Amino acid sequence: MSRILLIDDDTELTGMLSDYLGAEGFTVDAVYDGESGVAAALTAQYDVVVLDVMLPRLNGVEVLRQIRQQSRIPVLMLTARGDDVDRIVGLELGADDYLPKPCNPRELAARLRAILRRTHEVDAGEQRTVGRITLDPARRVACWGEQRLELTSTEFNILESLMRHAGQVVSKADLSDEALGRELERYDRGLDMHVSNLRRKLGSLSDGRSPIQTVRGVGYQLLQDD
16 A cells, blocks of 8 residues: 655645545555655655645745655645746656646546556566666666666656667657656646756767757657767
8 A cells, every 4th residue: 555645734635635545545644844744755654745835844845855865755746726937846856746736636646646656667677778878677777877867756767768769759648658657738848847857867978969859849769879
């Protein structure tokens, strides 16, 4: 049974979400301020964190920043509807997904299942190497040359999908389905932000280009040559 940590000071909302997610088979704990949220998230007792942006003591962005300094635990952020700044900052800091508030509990449960499915999915195949990138699916470890890459769960999933189709153009719709476990929504730039973060963590090819190339209007391609 997957353990979910809710970090939100809205006690009515957390109560409702806890009841719904509990009925869906999750074990749910809730804390109501940012400092308590960081402490709880770093105990390694949880599989996913659901994090609100607006929190007392520490706001959600700072909570995510502190979590990411020590942990790769998947984090889904709850942002104010229409607030692109919080969403973009959250994704840049390593949030795995986001939902605008007020959120539909059914959609939240579906997003959490997608994150968990991809995080715990074990590929029994051998490690893959494309150029200077090596990926071990079983251990969920990726390296650029000899340097281990500190990737979020979603970034790892995206890289794994692109490596599986190395040299081919992968549409954004297919990449969202494979890596995020959900259909690509109209005007959703979350996938683009994850790819941008991944590019920053990878090195450059010998000609200075990123190994991940954008194919305008279609999707992304992982180059095979270094």
